[in-house]
Amino acid sequence: xxxxxxxxxxxxxxxxxxxxxxxxxxxxxxxxSWYQQTPGxxxxxxxxxxxxxxxxxxxxxxxxxxRQFSNSRSEMNVSTLELGDSALYLCASSWVAGSSYEQxxxxxxxxxxx
Amino acid sequence: xQQGEEDPQALSIQEGENATMxxxxxxxxxxxxxxxxxxxxxxxxxxxxxxxxxxxxxxxLRVTLDTSKKSSSLLITASRAxxxxxxxCAADQGGSEKLVFGKGTKLxxxx
Numbered sequence: 353x354x355x356x357x358x359x360x361x362x363x364x365x366x367x368x369x370x371x372x373x374x375x376x377x378x379x380x381x382x383x384x385s386w387y388q389q390t391p392g393x394x395x396x397x398x399x400x401x402x403x404x405x406x407x408x409x410x411x412x413x414x415x416x417x418x419r420q421f422s423n424s425r426s427e428m429n430v431s432t433l434e435l436g437d438s439a440l441y442l443c444a445s446s447w448v449a450g451s452s453y454e455q456x457x458x459x460x461x462x463x464x465x466x
Numbered sequence: 467x468q469q470g471e472e473d474p475q476a477l478s479i480q481e482g483e484n485a486t487m488x489x490x491x492x493x494x495x496x497x498x499x500x501x502x503x504x505x506x507x508x509x510x511x512x513x514x515x516x517x518x519x520x521x522x523x524x525x526x527l528r529v530t531l532d533t534s535k536k537s538s539s540l541l542i543t544a545s546r547a548x549x550x551x552x553x554x555c556a557a558d559q560g561g562s563e564k565l566v567f568g569k570g571t572k573l574x575x576x577x
Contacts, residue, residue: 356508385564395509395554395567408564442508454499454511455565462506 354379356445356458364464370431373461377424377445383407384426385455386418389440398441401426402448430463438465471568472555478574485542487571489555490535496560498531498538502551503570509554512540547577 357376365371377384385408386398397410401420418428424445430437440462444455473488491498497516501509515522515531515538522529528541542549552572556565 387567394569395556397564397566400564410564440506444509454514455509456511457501457508459508460506 356443356456358441358443358458358461360461361459362462362464364466365433366466367433367435369433370429371433371463372427372429373441373443373463375426375428375443375445375458377426377443378456381445381447381456382424383446383448384420384424385444385446386426386428387442387444388412389442389460390436390438395442398428433465435465437463439463472553472571474571475569476572476574478576479545481545481547481575481577483545483575485545485549485573485575487540487553487555487573489538489540489568491538491555491557491566491568492536493557493559495533496558498529499556499558499565500527500529500538500540501554501556501567503554504551512553542573545573545575547575549573550575 359374383402385400387395389395399418400408404420415431420426440460442460443458446453446455471490497514499514500512503509513524513529515529526543531538552570554567554570556567
């Protein structure tokens with residue numbers, strides 16, 4: 353069974369631009385979560401989607417948004433990029449919503465904002 | 467907000483030795499999970515221990531949980547060079563926020 357895939361793997365953008373990252377969960381998984389990882393703040397939860405609905409949202413500004421499609425694929429968008437948005441963005445999928453089961457993570461998208 | 471705090475931040479050992487990493491958290495949890503990350507890549511789930519469990523084993527991994535002290539430990543026995551990675555604990559608070567990760571322990575196993 354294929355794992356979680358994320359595209360693109362690497363991305364360089366300039367301040368003020370916007371970016372869209374994509375995540376394809378493991379087949380059959382309906383929950384997709386997004387995390388931001390930086391050296392300073394570590395891993396921080398962005399949001400979780402289940403059956404096309406946002407279930408949970410972390411403490412990030414409204415510039416960060418996401419959505420989930422009927423095939424469970426998810427995208428996250430960051431508008432008006434700032435230097436501090438440079439990070440590894442990780443997507444994780446699981447069978448069900450909530451954290452009672454292990455999350456399967458993708459390899460991440462490395463975003464650099466210049 | 468960081469829930470888990472791993473200790474030590476970095477650990478260097480020789481192959482064959484045991485590695486112990488500790489994690490402390492702040493609020494009550496449903497479960498606590500440990501993950502491994504190799505050099506800026508995705509996380510790999512290692513083990514999940516529920517709040518009503520005290521100890522769990524998986525291969526060379528042994529995890530303990532002490533809810534009274536709000537702490538957990540991960541023991542890797544007979545370590546190998548391939549165990550070199552960062553290890554994170556993640557707390558499931560069961561609330562509006564998903565898994566809350568600590569900053570990790572960077573383990574180096576020297577051959």
